[in-house]
Amino acid sequence: MGDYFQWIVDVEATEVQAAEVADRLRRWLVERGVIVPEETLCAISSPGHRPGPNFLAALDESEVDPNPDHMDGVEIQVGRRLFYPGQGEVGPAECPACDHTFGELTFETFDQWGDDPQIGELVAAAGRWVEGGSAEVRCRECGSSAHLNDWRWGYGAMAVGHVGITFWNWPPLAEGFAHAVSNELGHRMRDGLPQKL
Numbered sequence: 001m002g003d004y005f006q007w008i009v010d011v012e013a014t015e016v017q018a019a020e021v022a023d024r025l026r027r028w029l030v031e032r033g034v035i036v037p038e039e040t041l042c043a044i045s046s047p048g049h050r051p052g053p054n055f056l057a058a059l060d061e062s063e064v065d066p067n068p069d070h071m072d073g074v075e076i077q078v079g080r081r082l083f084y085p086g087q088g089e090v091g092p093a094e095c096p097a098c099d100h101t102f103g104e105l106t107f108e109t110f111d112q113w114g115d116d117p118q119i120g121e122l123v124a125a126a127g128r129w130v131e132g133g134s135a136e137v138r139c140r141e142c143g144s145s146a147h148l149n150d151w152r153w154g155y156g157a158m159a160v161g162h163v164g165i166t167f168w169n170w171p172p173l174a175e176g177f178a179h180a181v182s183n184e185l186g187h188r189m190r191d192g193l194p195q196k197l
């Protein structure tokens with residue numbers, strides 16, 4: 001079985017602010033007991049923070065007795081980076097201007113899920129942004145352009161940013177957790193949870 005990961009990305013922090021924002025985030029997660037302060041080699045192959053005494057605060061309430069010994073660490077990432085689905089492919093995606101859905105999974109199309117040209121353009125924009133380019137993506141339906149981070153996602157979400165948190169092998173995060181992080185930092189966040197398209 002592969003490793004399962006979930007992420008939350010600050011989509012407003014600039015490259016210059018990133019290190020300071022990551023420090024605030026780390027302190028807040030430690031204060032709330034979501035993670036322990038020490039960093040060990042626990043985020044698969046990277047340094048990370050083990051679950052703290054109050055790690056349940058980050059999880060969906062429906063989780064019954066999750067065992068922290070079966071969970072890996074939390075990695076706080078600084079630097080220009082793409083966050084992609086923890087499972088499966090990217091898509092479907094919805095244009096923020098016209099609400100058209102691309103790459104929708106249906107019985108007829110499920111072999112081609114991810115082959116939708118609009119999804120391809122979103123993936124290309126993510127690659128461009130990581131190389132320092134623009135993340136604007138033009139909609140094939142209505143012709144308007146929007147930043148990759150403003151597109152809405154179904155099962156397989158993508159986002160780009162300079163500060164992110166990745167939870168390795170944690171049970172599903174609470175739906176409101178990204179919102180709590182957003183309130184703390186005063187920045188807009190994106191997470192990989194499926195949105196209702």
Ligand SMILES: [Zn+2]
Nearest residue numbers: 095098139142
């Ligand atoms: Zn559109």
